[in-house]
Amino acid sequence: MNALNVSDDELRSLTERVTAMAAAFLSELPDLRTFPDLSSREALDRLAGPLPEHGLGAQALQGLEDVLSMCRPPSPRFWGYVLGSNEPVAALADLLVSVLNQNVTAWRSSPAGVTVERQVVQWIATAIGCPTHTGSLCGGGSAANLMGLAIAREALLPANESGARPGIVYASAEAHMSIAKSMALLGLGRRQLRSIPTDSRFRLDTRQLEQAIAADLAAGNRPLAVVATAGTVNTGAIDPLQEIAAICARHVIWLHVDGAYGALAALAVPEKFRGLELADSLSLDAHKWLYQPLDCGMLLYRNRAAAQTAFSFTAEYARTFASNPLEGFAFFEESLELSRRFRALKLWLSLRYHGLQAFRAAIRSDLQHAQDLAQTVRGTPALELLAPVELSTVCFRYRPAPGTAVLNELNAQLLQQVIERGRVYLSNASINGQFALRACFVNHRTSDADVATIVPEVLAAAGTAG
Numbered sequence: 482m483n484a485l486n487v488s489d490d491e492l493r494s495l496t497e498r499v500t501a502m503a504a505a506f507l508s509e510l511p512d513l514r515t516f517p518d519l520s521s522r523e524a525l526d527r528l529a530g531p532l533p534e535h536g537l538g539a540q541a542l543q544g545l546e547d548v549l550s551m552c553r554p555p556s557p558r559f560w561g562y563v564l565g566s567n568e569p570v571a572a573l574a575d576l577l578v579s580v581l582n583q584n585v586t587a588w589r590s591s592p593a594g595v596t597v598e599r600q601v602v603q604w605i606a607t608a609i610g611c612p613t614h615t616g617s618l619c620g621g622g623s624a625a626n627l628m629g630l631a632i633a634r635e636a637l638l639p640a641n642e643s644g645a646r647p648g649i650v651y652a653s654a655e656a657h658m659s660i661a662k663s664m665a666l667l668g669l670g671r672r673q674l675r676s677i678p679t680d681s682r683f684r685l686d687t688r689q690l691e692q693a694i695a696a697d698l699a700a701g702n703r704p705l706a707v708v709a710t711a712g713t714v715n716t717g718a719i720d721p722l723q724e725i726a727a728i729c730a731r732h733v734i735w736l737h738v739d740g741a742y743g744a745l746a747a748l749a750v751p752e753k754f755r756g757l758e759l760a761d762s763l764s765l766d767a768h769k770w771l772y773q774p775l776d777c778g779m780l781l782y783r784n785r786a787a788a789q790t791a792f793s794f795t796a797e798y799a800r801t802f803a804s805n806p807l808e809g810f811a812f813f814e815e816s817l818e819l820s821r822r823f824r825a826l827k828l829w830l831s832l833r834y835h836g837l838q839a840f841r842a843a844i845r846s847d848l849q850h851a852q853d854l855a856q857t858v859r860g861t862p863a864l865e866l867l868a869p870v871e872l873s874t875v876c877f878r879y880r881p882a883p884g885t886a887v888l889n890e891l892n893a894q895l896l897q898q899v900i901e902r903g904r905v906y907l908s909n910a911s912i913n914g915q916f917a918l919r920a921c922f923v924n925h926r927t928s929d930a931d932v933a934t935i936v937p938e939v940l941a942a943a944g945t946a947g
C-alpha cells in the first residue's frame with residue numbers, strides 16, 4: 482500500500498473530528514474575542530518544532546486546535562477591511578471541492594465544474610442587471626481588475642505580440658490600489674494612471690475627467706480606459722456610472738467598473754447602480770458582499786471575443802478537440818488562470834440553499850447597520866462622521882474637544898486599543914488626510930445589538946488610549 486493512503490475507516494473518523502471542530506468553532510463565534518490574545522512571539526513558539534520525518538497520524542489533528550485558537554475569527558463583531566463573513570453552507574461545499582479536486586480548466590477536464598461555473602456566473606450577471614455579460618471566477622477583485630484592464634488593453638492598444646504601447650487610464654483618487662498595480666503589471670506604467678479628483682461625496686468628478694481626457698488628446702496621448710468604482714474601499718462611494726459611460730462612448734474608451742466591494746449590493750438596491758450594465762468589464766467579489774468563503778472573485782465582460790483575444794494562447798497539450806461549443810469550452814481561453822479551483826460549487830450550493838431573497842435581505846441589513854452606526858456617531862459629541870454613508874461603510878473619528886491637536890495620532894492609537902481589547906474589530910481609512918476609524922458591514926452574523934456595542938466600545942477604548 483502507498484505510504485500516503487488512508488483507510489476508509491480512518492478517514493471517516495478524521496472527517497468527524499474535523500467537522501466537529503468546525504461546528505464548535507462556528508457555534509462559539511459570538512463569544513470569541515474579535516482578535517486573538519496573542520503576540521507574534523507566542524504564535525511562533527506554539528508552532529515551533531521540526532518537520533516530522535515520521536507521521537503523527539491522528540495526533541496531528543491536535544495541532545489544529547492551536548491554529549484555530551490563533552485565528553482572527555469571522556466574528557459577528559468583525560467589520561474590518563471589506564471581508565465577507567463566510568456563509569457556512571458554502572464552506573461545506575468547499576470541503577467537497579477539495580475532495581473532488583476538479584481542475585476547472587475546460588469542459589474536457591471538468592464537465593461539472595465548467596457547467597456549474599457558467600451557470601453561477603450567468604445567475605449573478607442577470608441578478609445584478611447585466612444579463613448579456615458573461616465571465617468567469619477568479620481569486621478576487623485584484624485579479625479581476627487586472628484581467629479587465631488586460632482585455633481593455635488588447636481591445637484598444639494590442640500589446641500581446643509586440644509589447645505594451647502608451648495608453649492612459651483614468652480612475653478617481655479613491656480607486657483601489659489594485660488599479661495602479663495592474664498598470665504596472667500590464668506594462669502601461671503607473672504614471673499613465675490619471676488620478677481624477679472626487680466631489681464632496683468622494684465620487685469621481687466627471688467634469689475633471691473630461692478635462693483630463695481633453696488634455697491628453699491635445700498632448701497626443703491615447704486614452705485607453707476609465708476605471709469607475711462602484712463602492713470605493715474607503716467610503717463606499719459609487720462613481721456616476723451613466724455619465725462616465727457616456728464619456729467613454731463618446732471617446733471610444735473602455736469602461737471597466739471595479740465593483741469588487743459594492744456591485745453585488747445591486748441585488749438589493751439596484752437604483753444606486755444605474756449604468757452598471759454599460760461596463761465593458763466589471764469586477765465583483767462574492768467573498769465580500771455575497772458572504773462566500775475566500776476566494777471567490779468574478780470578472781464579467783460584455784464581449785467574450787475580446788476576452789479571448791486577450792487571453793487565448795493555447796499550447797497543443799491544452800487544445801480541446803470537441804466541435805460542440807459547450808464541450809470545446811475552455812476557461813483558460815478567456816482568463817489568466819489555467820489550473821482553477823472549483824470555486825463555483827460553494828456559490829451554487831449557498832445560493833440554492835438560501836435563495837436570492839435571503840442574500841438581498843442580508844445586504845439590506847448591512848446597509849441598515851451602517852445607517853444605525855452613522856446615526857449613533859452623529860449623536861455622540863466626542864465623535865465625528867468623516868464621510869457620507871453611501872453603502873455599508875462608516876468612517877468616523879474621536880474628537881474629544883474642538884481644536885484637539887494630533888487627532889491622527891490619537892485615532893491611530895485608539896484603533897490599536899480597540900483591536901487589542903478584542904470586543905469589536907474595526908480598520909482604518911484616510912479621509913482627506915484624516916485618520917478615520919472605519920466599520921464596513923458585509924457580515925451576515927451581525928445583529929442590531931452588535932452594532933450598538935461599537936460606540937460604547939470606542940469611547941471605552943478612548944479612555945485607555947494614549
Ligand SMILES: Cc1ncc(COP(=O)(O)O)c(C=O)c1O
Pocket residue numbers: 562563620621622623624626657659710712713714739740741742743766778
Ligand atoms: C473597490 C475594491 N477593489 C478591489 C479590491 C481587491 O479585492 P481582493 O482583495 O479580492 O483582491 C477591493 C478590496 O477590498 C476593493 O474594495
